[in-house]
Amino acid sequence: MSEALTIRDNRTGKVYDIPITDGTIRATDLRQFRTSHTDAGLMTYDPAFMNTASTRSAITFIDGNRGILWYRGYPIEQLAEHATFLEVAYLLIYGELPTATALTQWAWQITHHTWVHENVKQFMNGFHHDAHTMSMLISAVAAISTFYPDAKVSDDAGHRDLQTYRLIGKMPTLAAFAYRHRLGQPYIYPDNDLSYAGNLLSMLFKTTTELKYTPSRALERALDVLFILHADHEQNCSTNAMRSVASSGVDPYSAVAAAAAALYGPLHGGANEAVLRMLRDIGSTSRIPGYIKRVKAGEGRLAGFGHRVYKNYDPRARIVKRMADEVFAETRPSPLLPVALELERIALQDDYFVTRKLYPNVDFYSGLIYEAMGLPVEMFPVLFAIPRTAGWLAQWREMLDDPEQKIARPRQIYTGPEERNFLALAARP
Numbered sequence: 153m154s155e156a157l158t159i160r161d162n163r164t165g166k167v168y169d170i171p172i173t174d175g176t177i178r179a180t181d182l183r184q185f186r187t188s189h190t191d192a193g194l195m196t197y198d199p200a201f202m203n204t205a206s207t208r209s210a211i212t213f214i215d216g217n218r219g220i221l222w223y224r225g226y227p228i229e230q231l232a233e234h235a236t237f238l239e240v241a242y243l244l245i246y247g248e249l250p251t252a253t254a255l256t257q258w259a260w261q262i263t264h265h266t267w268v269h270e271n272v273k274q275f276m277n278g279f280h281h282d283a284h285t286m287s288m289l290i291s292a293v294a295a296i297s298t299f300y301p302d303a304k305v306s307d308d309a310g311h312r313d314l315q316t317y318r319l320i321g322k323m324p325t326l327a328a329f330a331y332r333h334r335l336g337q338p339y340i341y342p343d344n345d346l347s348y349a350g351n352l353l354s355m356l357f358k359t360t361t362e363l364k365y366t367p368s369r370a371l372e373r374a375l376d377v378l379f380i381l382h383a384d385h386e387q388n389c390s391t392n393a394m395r396s397v398a399s400s401g402v403d404p405y406s407a408v409a410a411a412a413a414a415l416y417g418p419l420h421g422g423a424n425e426a427v428l429r430m431l432r433d434i435g436s437t438s439r440i441p442g443y444i445k446r447v448k449a450g451e452g453r454l455a456g457f458g459h460r461v462y463k464n465y466d467p468r469a470r471i472v473k474r475m476a477d478e479v480f481a482e483t484r485p486s487p488l489l490p491v492a493l494e495l496e497r498i499a500l501q502d503d504y505f506v507t508r509k510l511y512p513n514v515d516f517y518s519g520l521i522y523e524a525m526g527l528p529v530e531m532f533p534v535l536f537a538i539p540r541t542a543g544w545l546a547q548w549r550e551m552l553d554d555p556e557q558k559i560a561r562p563r564q565i566y567t568g569p570e571e572r573n574f575l576a577l578a579a580r581p
């Protein structure tokens with residue numbers, strides 16, 4: 153065997169050749185390492201999946217040391233500059249950029265699946281007036297699975313396409329309904345004349361006095377680019393949730409709800425909300441050194457900094473930072489931008505952050521843009537979940553077609569008591 157790992161098990165003296173494929177060994181190959189015939193075999197122990205590939209995937213590539221991100225081989229910088237979000241969503245789902253005809257059909261399908269059942273308004277109205285918009289979105293997307301009981305059968309390509317159109321189409325509508333509910337404002341129905349991002353802006357901001365909402369071109373493009381940057385990111389926490397939950401064969405609405413719930417956490421997609429709260433908390437550049445000192449003393453983390461995979465500048469953060477100026481030219485300069493810039497400057501010179509390779513991630517600057525667009529922090533994770541739905545669905549479809557995938561079921565190292573006999577209530581100490 154040329155590409156192999158030769159391992160001697162000192163417990164038995166036996167030597168094994170373990171094949172290496174694509175830089176990995178198969179964890180199940182370790183099962184043959186046994187000390188007796190009752191031994192179930194050696195396992196790997198990898199809490200938080202620090203060094204375990206759970207799948208083969210052709211969708212997204214990240215080189216964390218070099219700060220590289222590709223979707224289907226295309227560098228994120230090129231996509232952010234030249235493509236639209238719907239083109240990128242198609243690329244993620246089908247593997248190639250669409251032809252002009254395919255793009256027209258794809259955009260038509262997404263646009264014509266933006267409506268939701270009228271009953272959605274009723275359960276949206278059941279939420280408390282100050283319910284978090286992300287909680288409402290998670291609940292709403294799980295709830296719409298009740299309208300599509302047929303969605304569980306997913307081995308037919310046309311059927312999967314239908315769920316894909318529906319989910320990408322309806323997420324902005326559900327998100328906007330959640331936002332308008334929080335404000336106590338009437339829901340705005342989708343406008344089929346507008347782009348994906350433009351329609352979302354319309355559903356968020358249209359007032360009843362306007363016959364037709366015309367989005368600012370700069371803000372519409374900025375939102376579209378942010379959607380491109382957030383569309384997929386290989387096997388992160390929420391994508392892993394999507395794959396793991398969907399591996400049981402559940403419908404994709406329920407699986408997307410689970411993925412969105414994973415995204416909601418402050419260590420993941422909730423970080424953009426946490427960044428803005430942090431910047432507001434810091435308030436002025438003079439308070440940055442004190443804040444950094446507290447972080448280094450272990451009192452919390454610098455939100456929007458650090459990444460499991462990037463040990464270099466997150467390429468998405470670079471694009472967002474550049475875009476911020478264009479957005480602020482259209483809106484008003486964010487009073488928090490100087491705080492963010494100075495915080496980044498100081499952190500990138502500080503030994504604590506340098507040695508740990510902690511750089512700004514995509515969420516460090518995105519919140520400032522959303523805020524400038526007039527959106528409250530509760531909408532930030534929601535604006536992450538909308539485009540990430542395309543990535544989750546691409547990963548879901550890839551998983552369904554992968555003959556090696558089964559229901560996800562990790563193993564454990566049992567640390568509880570040995571077998572013991574039941575104690576009657578009166579006999580318990």
Ligand code: ACO
Nearest residue numbers: 418419420421423447453454455456457458459460508513
């Ligand atoms: N601020 C201060 N210290 C940090 C930060 C941070 N933001 N991130 C990591 N560290 C430190 C840890 O304390 C640890 O230090 P130690 O070695 O002295 O114990 C070291 O850096 C390594 O951190 P881990 O938590 O082991 O790294 P992990 O890969 O598990 O975590 C994560 C990655 C969750 C993103 C982390 O960097 C973090 O909490 N960042 C802040 C939240 C955030 O911005 N999340 C968004 C990520 S991007 C996304 O999901 C879209």
